Amino acid sequence: xxxxxxxxxxxxxxxxxxxxxxDGYHDIETVLLPVDLHDVVTIREATQLTVEVVGGPGDLTxxxxxxxxxxxxxxxxxxxxxRPGAHVRIEKRIPVSSxxxxxxxxxxxTLRGLNALWNCRLGEAELAQVAATVGADVPGLxxxxxxxxxxxxxHVTPVHAATTWWVVMPFDLAxxxxxxxxxxxxxxxTGPDPGALIAALETGNVELxxxxxxxxxxxxxxxxxxxxxxxxxxxxxxxxxxxxxxGSGPTVVALARHVGHAATLAEAVPGSMAVxxxxxxxxxxxxxxx
Numbered sequence: 001x002x003x004x005x006x007x008x009x010x011x012x013x014x015x016x017x018x019x020x021x022x023d024g025y026h027d028i029e030t031v032l033l034p035v036d037l038h039d040v041v042t043i044r045e046a047t048q049l050t051v052e053v054v055g056g057p058g059d060l061t062x063x064x065x066x067x068x069x070x071x072x073x074x075x076x077x078x079x080x081x082x083r084p085g086a087h088v089r090i091e092k093r094i095p096v097s098s099x100x101x102x103x104x105x106x107x108x109x110t111l112r113g114l115n116a117l118w119n120c121r122l123g124e125a126e127l128a129q130v131a132a133t134v135g136a137d138v139p140g141l142x143x144x145x146x147x148x149x150x151x152x153x154x155h156v157t158p159v160h161a162a163t164t165w166w167v168v169m170p171f172d173l174a175x176x177x178x179x180x181x182x183x184x185x186x187x188x189x190t191g192p193d194p195g196a197l198i199a200a201l202e203t204g205n206v207e208l209x210x211x212x213x214x215x216x217x218x219x220x221x222x223x224x225x226x227x228x229x230x231x232x233x234x235x236x237x238x239x240x241x242x243x244x245x246x247g248s249g250p251t252v253v254a255l256a257r258h259v260g261h262a263a264t265l266a267e268a269v270p271g272s273m274a275v276x277x278x279x280x281x282x283x284x285x286x287x288x289x290x
Contacts, residue, residue, distance in 0.1 A: 001044065001045050001117060002042060002043070002044040002045075003042070003043045003044075003113040003116055003117055004040065004041070004042045004043075004113075005040075005041040005042075005043070005109035005110070005112050005113045006038050006039075006040060006041075006109065006144075006279075007038055007039040007040070007041050007090075007094070007102070007105035007106045007108065007109035007141070008034035008035060008036070008037070008038045008105055008141065008144055008277075008279055009034070009035055009037040009038060009039075009094040009100040009101060009102060009105060009275075010032045010033060010034050010035070010100060010101040010104075010105065010137070010140070010141060010246075010247075011032075011033045011035055011100070011166060011168075011246045011253050011275075011277065012030050012031070012032065012033075012099075012215060012244075012246045012247050013030075013031040013032075013033050013146075013197065013201055013209070013213055014029075014030060014031060014191065014194050014197055014212075014213055014214050014215065014244075015028060015029075015030045015214075015215040015216055015217060015246075015247070016028060016029040016030065016190060016191045016194060016214075016216055017181070017184055017188070017190060017191075017216040017217065018190060019188070019190075020181075020185060021152065023152070025136070025152035025153075026152065026181050026184075027150070027151060027152065028149070028150065028151075028152070028153055029148070029149070029150045029194060030148070030149050030150075030153065031146060031147070031148050031149070031159060031161075031194070031197075031198060031201065032101070032137065032140040032141065032146065032147050032149055032156075033146045033161060033164075033201075033277045033278060034141065034143075034144050034145065034146065034277050034278050034279055034280075035166065035168075035275040035276060035277035035278070035279065036275055036276055036277065036279050037093060037094055037100070037168070037273070037275050038093060038094065038105070038279075039090055039091060039092055039093050039094050039102060039105060039106055039109070040090075040091040040093070041068070041088065041089070041090050041091075041106055041109040041110055041113060042088075042089045042091070043086050043087070043088050043089075043110065043113040043114060043117055044086065044087050044089075045085070045086065045087075045117065046085045046086050046087040047085045048085050049069070049072055049073070049076075049084050049085055049086055049088075050062075050086075050087050050088070051063070051066050051068050051069045051072075051087075051088045051089075051090065052087065052088070052089045052090065053066070053090045053092060054089065054090070054091055054092065055091050055092040055093065056090075056092035056096055062090075066103075066106075067103040067104060067106060067107035067134060067135055067138070068088050068090060068103075068106045068107050068109075068110040069088075070107065070134050070135075071107035071108075071110045071111050071114075071130075071131070071134045071138070072084060072086065072088065072110055072111075072114055074130050074133050074134055075111055075114050075115065075118070075120065075122075075130050076114075076118070078122070078126075078129075078130045079115075079118065079120035079122060081118050081120065084114075084118065086114060086117055086118075088110055088113075088114075090106050095170040095251065096174075097174035097175070097176075098170045098171075098247075098250070098251040099175070099245065099246045099247025099248050099249045099250065099251045100168070100170075100246060100247065100251055101137045101141055101247065103135070104134075104135050104136075104137035104138045104140075104141050105141045107131070107134050107135060107138050107141075108131060108138050108139075108141040108142045111127055111130060111131055111134075111138070111142065112127070112142065115127060124142070127142060128142060128156070131154075132154040136149075136152050136153035136154050137149075137153060138154075139154050139155075139156050140153070140154075140156045143158075143280070144278060144279045144280035145158055145159075145161070145278050145280055146158070146159045146160070146161035146201070146277070146278050147159055148198070159198065159201070159202065160202045161201050161202065161277070161278050162201065162202065162203060162204030163204070163276060163277070163278070164201070164204065164206060164209070164255065164276065164277065165255075165256040165257075165258060165259050165261070165262040165274060165275075165276045166253050166254060166255055166256065166262065166274070166275050166276070166277070167235065167240070167253065167254045167256060167262050167265040167266045167269065167272045167273065167274050167275075168251060168252075168253050168272060168273050168274075168275055169231050169235075169251060169252045169253070169254075169269055169271060169272040170250075170251045170271075171225075171227060171228075171250045171251065173225065173250055174250075175221055175225070175248050175249040175250050176248070177247070177248040179248075180217045180220065180221050180248035180249060181217070181248070183217075183220035183221060183223070183224065184216060184217055184220050186220065187219075187220065189216060189219065190216060191214045191215075191216050192214075194212075196208065196212060197209065197212040197213065200212065206241055206255055206256075206257055207241065209241070209242065209255060210240065210241025210242030210255040211241065211242050212242070213242045213244045213255065214244060215244050215245045215246065215247075217245065217247075217248055217249065218244060218245040218249070221245060221248065221249040221250065222245065222249075225249070225250055227250075228245055228249060228250055228252055231243070231252040231269065232244070232245075232252055232254075234268070234269050235252065235254035235265060235268075235269055236254075238264070238265050238268035238269060239261070239264070239265065239268075240254035240255060240256065240265055241254075241255040241256065241257065242254065242255045243255070254269075254272075256274070259274070259276070262274035262275075262276075
């Protein structure tokens with residue numbers, strides 16, 4: 001038996017940091033918007049649990065620390081799988097350490113696939129509980145629809161999102177989320193209430209959405225990596241409706257009016273690519289398994 005799962009990248013339409021927690025995390029509010037850029041996770045029956053990564057950088061681990069491996073072990077423990085065996089093959093297309101949730105998306109796809117392969121029969125809520133033990137973004141990437149995430153990011157609520165077009169500019173550098181939040185702690189600043197922004201996303205009002213997108217981690221991260229602000233400025237000069245760093249960075253994403261506008265922006269900022277999301281229009285019809 002072989003199961004192929006699509007692992008969608010995500011954009012943070014906004015990221016609001018409320019403060020640090022006693023458990024070492026931070027309380028946040030954010031909207032995770034899956035986009036069509038994706039890894040492909042193929043799972044087949046095997047006597048032992050192994051993970052294979054192809055297409056990523058040479059130093060990308062496929063061992064026990066890989067989030068897909070962590071997710072598989074967490075599912076086996078939760079569902080009582082005595083001899084968890086499977087071969088998980090991850091074909092990387094999402095830039096690594098980019099703030100686009102590639103590792104979390106792979107873990108979420110692994111959970112969906114192994115839930116079926118091992119016949120665990122965990123429902124959505126149970127699978128989300130397992131996902132929360134793997135990583136903060138993993139519950140929000142179990143499906144292909146947009147979600148509002150709060151707390152440390154693992155508590156998620158589906159959000160309707162009209163189709164929007166974005167241009168993504170990754171960088172050949174890595175920013176750890178631990179560092180990004182530590183830098184925010186040095187000079188904390190919390191963005192505005194996101195109610196109007198979320199309403200704009202739900203209705204597809206890109207003229208309002210673009211200027212209101214924000215990321216509280218952008219200022220401290222860009223202070224260490226000034227190419228982030230230079231890229232934001234380049235997108236805005238090229239006519240983007242808004243541009244913002246996603247996640248803990250360093251990737252910058254810019255909002256376009258439509259597919260043609262996205263192509264124009266991508267041409268204006270070399271190295272960027274056009275994407276759209278969410279890949280599934282209605283959260284009630286998502287599975288992420290093909």
